Amino acid sequence: MKFLLLVCGDQQAHEAMLADPDFLPDCKAWAEAQGGRLVQTGGLEAPAQATTVRARDGEVLLTDGPFVEAKEVVAGFSLIECATREQALEAATTHPVARHGTIEVRALLP
DSSP states (O other): OEEEEEEEEOHHHHHHHHHOTTHHHHHHHHHHHTGGGEEEEEEOOOGGGOEEEEEETTEEEEEESOSSOOSSEEEEEEEEEOSSHHHHHHHHHTSGGGGTSEEEEEEOOO
8 A cells, every 4th residue: 555655744844854864864764764665755846936726617726835834845855665554653653854853754645
């Protein structure tokens, strides 16, 4: 089963990650430790660069920026394949982002 680990945080968490000299090496080590379970991982551009798309009654509305104002934003993701939710949760608890921000674990629907 595939699980999406949504990497979330606020500005304080972002600054803490940047200030942590072990953060990037630990992210690389975490990815390597996942072995064949890690399908893909990546970061996202800032919400200010987002475009929100809505299609209603044949009309398309494009809006610059995020859909909602929020202190905490989705900053990246890791897609992993695990036999159980418990394995996915274990992977999330050892993810370096969990030290400063939040990891939301969600199963992909079949």
